[in-house]
Amino acid sequence: MKDGYKIYLRLLVYGKPYWAMFSIGVIAMLLFAVTDTGFAFLIKTLTDSFAGTGTAYDTQQLKVMLPIAVIIIFIVRGVSGFFSVYNIAWIGRQVIKLLRGEVYNKFLTLPTLFLDRESNAELLSKVTYNIEQVAESTSNILTVLIRDTLTIIVLSVYMVYLNPTLASVIFLVAPVIAILVRFLSLLFRRYSERIQDSMADVTHAIKETLQNHRIIKVFDGQDFEEERFSVVNESNRKHNMKLFSTKAIGDALTIFLSSLGVAGVVYVATLDEVRSSMTVGDFSGFITAMVLLMTPLKRLTNVNAMIQKGIAAAGSIFSLIDEKDEIDQGTLEAKRMEGFISFRDVNFSYDDNKQTLEGINLTINSNEKLAIVGKSGSGKTTLV
Numbered sequence: 286m287k288d289g290y291k292i293y294l295r296l297l298v299y300g301k302p303y304w305a306m307f308s309i310g311v312i313a314m315l316l317f318a319v320t321d322t323g324f325a326f327l328i329k330t331l332t333d334s335f336a337g338t339g340t341a342y343d344t345q346q347l348k349v350m351l352p353i354a355v356i357i358i359f360i361v362r363g364v365s366g367f368f369s370v371y372n373i374a375w376i377g378r379q380v381i382k383l384l385r386g387e388v389y390n391k392f393l394t395l396p397t398l399f400l401d402r403e404s405n406a407e408l409l410s411k412v413t414y415n416i417e418q419v420a421e422s423t424s425n426i427l428t429v430l431i432r433d434t435l436t437i438i439v440l441s442v443y444m445v446y447l448n449p450t451l452a453s454v455i456f457l458v459a460p461v462i463a464i465l466v467r468f469l470s471l472l473f474r475r476y477s478e479r480i481q482d483s484m485a486d487v488t489h490a491i492k493e494t495l496q497n498h499r500i501i502k503v504f505d506g507q508d509f510e511e512e513r514f515s516v517v518n519e520s521n522r523k524h525n526m527k528l529f530s531t532k533a534i535g536d537a538l539t540i541f542l543s544s545l546g547v548a549g550v551v552y553v554a555t556l557d558e559v560r561s562s563m564t565v566g567d568f569s570g571f572i573t574a575m576v577l578l579m580t581p582l583k584r585l586t587n588v589n590a591m592i593q594k595g596i597a598a599a600g601s602i603f604s605l606i607d608e609k610d611e612i613d614q615g616t617l618e619a620k621r622m623e624g625f626i627s628f629r630d631v632n633f634s635y636d637d638n639k640q641t642l643e644g645i646n647l648t649i650n651s652n653e654k655l656a657i658v659g660k661s662g663s664g665k666t667t668l669v
Contacts, residue, residue, distance in 0.1 A: 292596050292599050292600050292603065293592070293595075293596055293599070295599075295603060296380070296419065296595070296599050299380040299383055299384065300376050300377075300379070300380050303375075303376045303379060306372050306375060306376055307372065307373070307376060309368060309372055310368060310369050310371075310372030310373045310376075310428075310431075311431060313364075313365040313366075313367075313368035313369040313372065314365070314369040314428070314431050314432040314435055315435050316361055316365035317362060317365040317366055317369055317432055317435075317436070318432060318435035318436040318438070318439045318440075319361075319439055320358050320359075320361055320362040320365070321436050321439070321440060321574075321577045322439045322440055322442075322443045322574065323354075323358045324358060324573070324577070325440070325443060325570050325571075325573040325574040325577060326443070326570060327351060327354055327355065327358070328566075328569050328570055328573040329447075329566040329567060329569055329570025329573070330351070330566065331351060331566075332565050332566040332569035332570070333564055333565065333566030333567075334566075335565075369428055369432055370428055373427050373428045374428075376427075377420050377427075378420065380419075380420075381416055381417075381419065381420045384416055384419060384602060385412060385416055387606060388411065388412055388416070388602060388605060388606065389412070391605060391606055391608070391610075392408070394610040394611060395608060395610065395611060396608075396609070396610070396611040397611065399608060404485065404489050405489075405492065406485060406486075406488040406489030406490075406491075406492045406493075407485040407488070407489060408605070409488060409492070410481070410484055410485040410488045411485075411601055411602055411605060413488075414481065414484050414485075414488075414598075415481055415598040415599075415601055415602055416598070416602060418477075418481070418594050418595055418597075418598035419595050419598050419599050419602065426588055426591050426592055426595060429584050429585070429588045430585070430588055430592075432581075433581035433582075433584050433585050433588075434581075434585070436577075436578075436581045437578060437581050437582060437585070440574045440577055440578050441455075441456075441578070443570075443574050444571055444574050444575065444578075447563070447567050447570055447571045447574075448559070448562065448563055448567065448571055450553060450559055450562075451550050451553055451554060451559065451571055452571075454546060454549040454550050454553050455546040455547075455549075455550060455575065455578075456546075457546065457549065458542045458543065458545055458546040461542055462539060462542050462543075462582075465535065465538055465539065465542070469531065469532075469535045472531045473528065473531065473532075473592075473593035473594065476524055476527050476528040476531065477528065477593050477594040477596075477597040477598070478597045478600075478601075479524045479527075480521065480524045480525055480528065480594075481597060481598060481601060483517065483520045483521040483524050484521060486517040486520070486521070487514075487517050487518060487521055490510075490513065490514045490517050491514075494510055494514070536583060539582065539583055540579075540583065543579055543582065547575065550571075550572075550575065554568065624651060625648060625649060625650045625651055626647075626648070626649040627647070627648045627649075628645045628646060628647040628648075628668075629646055630644055630645070630646060631644075631645040631646075631647075632644065632645075633664075633667060641664045641667050642664050642667055642668060645668065
């Protein structure tokens with residue numbers, strides 16, 4: 286969990302230059318959160334008006350004020366909703382642009398040994414699939430995380446204001462939900478990493494088929510390649526289904542735990558000391574706020590899956606960015622080469638375990654054409 290926290294903080298650093306755009310988005314999210322509480326307040330006022338209790342306005346005033354208030358609330362909700370989504374999405378795409386450029390520049394400086402050892406398809410998958418997972422973490426997740434958290438806070442404050450006793454019953458289930466979210470985080474991260482690995486396998490299989498389609502046709506290997514691809518494709522499907530099932534179970538448990546809080550509210554609300562301290566409008570407003578609380582609470586549970594997917598993807602990308610660059614030890618700057626090329630007792634290896642070239646002696650004169658022939662892996666490309 287600590288590593289995930291560090292990875293996410295490192296990811297957020299990329300968005301630091303856009304703090305002004307982020308601040309506008311957060312203000313919009315706060316206004317969006319307030320509209321939910323405003324709607325609960327309207328229900329309270331309307332109910333008190335019907336019951337003839339607890340309202341400072343007469344019927345004629347409410348006939349004008351309530352419709353106008355509803356229109357204002359939904360206008361504010363629409364405008365704030367747009368800016369809360371657009372601003373964070375704009376920052377997210379800027380971050381992805383920076384990350385993708387940084388990864389591409391890293392490809393230009395990585396050691397040849399690393400590029401020969403790693404699968405090209407896996408590296409390609411990091412630039413395409415993994416970075417798009419990060420995009421979700423920096424845009425959609427922040428929107429849901431901040432906006433829904435603010436909504437829950439504002440609604441909770443309003444519920445405490447209406448009746449602290451009933452609000453405390455709801456809050457009793459919060460620690461249990463927090464423990465559930467923490468446990469699900471571990472599962473989400475594990476399955477997300479496996480999905481990314483399996484996606485790299487799918488990309489690798491497709492890349493090999495497209496590059497070697499002639500060889501596959503010559504040796505009649507279509508059935509073999511089809512079977513090989515079906516294995517990696519099925520593996521990807523299974524890992525995704527494990528993630529979806531975990532997410533669905535988490536949703537069901539969150540709703541069940543929330544229902545325990547609702548059941549407690551219903552029971553406590555029937556007690557004489559609680560009934561005597563509330564008007565009909567207070568109770569209606571409380572129930573409305575409680576119902577409005579369930580949707581952002583469920584989204585916050587779901588957003589945990591997206592966060593873990595983003596952290597797993599960012600971890601793989603940062604591990605690539607943190608690889609050491611190839612050291613350039615060349616000191617000669619050649620302006621124009623003339624004459625011949627000569628190799629004398631040349632030895633070369635990418636690592637200490639295997640010698641790629643050994644004892645190469647070769648002279649190539651100017652304007653001479655030379656064909657280098659050998660089996661796969663014999664060092665032809667290395668020599669060139």
